[in-house]
Amino acid sequence: MNAIDGKNRPAAPLLQRIPPHAFFVGSAIFHYLGPSFAVLLFARVPVAGVAWLRIVSAAVVFAVWRRPWRAFLAAASHTRWMIVALGAVFAVMNYCFYRAIAELPLGTVAAIEFMGPVALALAGARSQRNMMALALTVAGVYMLTHVRLAGTPLAFAWAFANAVLFTLYIVLAHGVARADPATSPIDRLGASMMLAGVIISPLGFRDAVPALLDPITLCAGVAVGISSSVIPYVFDQLAMSRLPRSTYALFVALLPATAVIIGVIVLGQIPTFFENVGVGLVAAGVALHRPAP
Structure with a gap:
């Protein structure tokens, strides 16, 4: 794994010592902490505007921090296509996600989101x-889902569309x-976000x-972008570079649980x-799982 400073050097010893599961736990916390703040923004900004603020503010952070276009230009052709596809998934997935959480509890949307990763974990x-x-x-x-299946059909349509796109996100x-050892995965992520x-x-x-x-609303939107689309996705890359895809997919079960906890707080x-x-039960299942050799 490359260092997150963008240079082609081995990863820092500290990152190597941190278990990949710890990065996923950090990602799970921020995955819904940011959107829970976004729900509070809906009173000031329309749903689509919040989604735009999240993605674009994250893109600006990556542009300033990583200058990810250099990794995109240096990547092989098939890696560039993956980066482009991931960027498209980011955009549409987050739009659908915010449409869903505007009308449904976070726990319900998170549980629906888990359905696609179940298939990946099963495989x-x-x-x-x-x-x-x-x-x-x-x-x-x-x-977690069964007790809160209440909402408009359109809200559930957005939630299921988000679930399909979230599965594509895991794959892409x-x-x-793991695509290109010559560049940093964080830089490739930044290119996708831009x-x-x-x-x-x-x-x-x-x-x-x-x-x-x-200014107040803009700062809140930037905070949502950093906590929703910078921190968790960086943690995801650090975890994915060391975890099998099926193991990561199973760990996605932590998201509905953390969504409930964040929803409370x-x-x-x-x-x-x-x-x-x-x-x-989710915590027990995650603790029981062992990655295949």
Whole structure:
């Protein structure tokens, strides 16, 4: 793995000593911490505008921090296509995600999001222990979902579209993380985010214009972008570069659990008894899982 300073040197010893699972836990926390703040922004900015602020502010951060166009130009042709595809997925996935959480609880959207990764985890289970781990996590996610299936059909359509795109994200981001040893995976991620900023502009720029004239709202939007699309995706790349894709897919089960916890802390969405049991089952399944050799 390359160092995150963009130079072609071995990774820092500190990063090598940190287990990849720890990066995923960090990603899981920020994956819904940022969107929970975005829900609070919906009172000031339309949904599409919040999605635009998230992607574009993250793209600006990557541009200043990493100058990722250099990695894009240096990458092989097939890697460039993966970067472009990941950028398109980033843009449309986040648009669908915000459309969904504008009407549905974070826990419900997170549980629906888990359905695609279940298939990826199942494909790589290869042992009775991992099948049991998958069964526990699916049962936990079901309990997290089952008690809050209330909302408009359109909101669920956005949530399921987001789930499909999130599955594509796992496949493409895992490929980008391991695609080209000559460049940093963080730089390739940054290139994808810059492309996503261009792709989402026709969908959300008009709704984001009022926020550009309001310093407080603009700062809040930038904070959402950093906490939603910089920190968690960087952690994802650091985890994916060392974890099998099926293992990462199973760990996605942590997202509904962390969404419930973040929903309690930030949004006051109090979980029921069954949701608490679901969180426990997810944690047990993740603890039981072992990556295939």
